[in-house]
Amino acid sequence: MINAVIFDMDGVLCDSEPFICEASVDMFRMRHGVTVQPTDFHPFTGMGEDRFLSGVAELYNVAINIKSDKKFTYDRYLEIIKGRLTPLHGTADFIAACRARNLRLAVASSADRIKVEGNLKQIGIPLSHFHAVIDGTMVELKKPAPDIFLLAARQLGVLPAECVVFEDAVSGIEAARAAGMYAVGVRSSLNHATLSQAGAHSTVQDLSEALAAIATLETNNKLNTTNRIEG
Structure with missing residues (x-):
């Protein structure tokens, strides 16, 4: 789950x-x-x-x-970025939906804290919306190493297998998979084939499609679990 x-x-x-x-x-x-x-x-x-x-x-x-x-x-x-950086389509609605469902939320970026906080401020998403904010200065090994996502899971108080990561870069997809997490590729810069080849379980155009992607992952996981039990 x-x-x-x-x-x-x-x-x-x-x-x-x-x-x-x-x-x-x-x-x-x-x-x-x-x-x-x-x-x-x-x-x-x-x-x-x-x-x-x-x-x-x-x-x-x-x-x-x-x-x-x-x-x-x-x-x-x-x-x-002043007056130029905006949230990508579906971002605010998806975060609100996650909060309504009591999902634990984290940002895990390889950038330094000053950039992470500057971005969130500019796009109008409060830090308080996230239960953990991990930046690149908090881990020694950067993506594609899994360290940043494993630290996020620890701070969220969940197992890696309970996490889904939304990533747009090959190194991030590889890091999520290495951490033992679900990986959903966001096609903001790379196409479906490239993200899938990196290991993404699925891809979305933007976060407006994220809830459906999570539902599909959970359905597939239930089917796989049932098949293993019956087998």
Whole structure:
């Protein structure tokens, strides 16, 4: 039985990727005099901003100071998203439905706390709606390692098998499966085939389809349990 829902942030609750890419491009140009492309960051999506920035720095052979350059990037990002970042379709309604059903809720993002809280504030979702908020600074190993989701389950007080994770990135789907959780891919940036190949049990276009996805997972789980008993 599913008793908890864990959300990735970017590409699930909101689409902040264009804005963090914009801020990161600005950082490389303004602090290092190097012109990078937004697409350079795509292979590092979902791995946390340390890898997001250092991965591109390696591509261009740029020596960055991760602490100061990341701070610059986040400061720039928080300015960029004002009045521009909005929740993805179905987000508010799905969270309200989960709360009405007394499901445990968590955000588990590889980003730092400043970005997680900045995003939630901008899209109008209070931190108090979640029973746990996990950011990338709270675990040593980032996605695709399962650590961030396992920590979320512990803070929620549920077993991993009772959790469903909504993720838009391959690394996040792999992390959820490695944690022993249900994984639902959100097709905000990747298609059904790519997310399924990564291990997603199912995919949705956005969170307006999430309740139906959970119902299907629970039905399939009951059928599998019945078949095992009868077999």
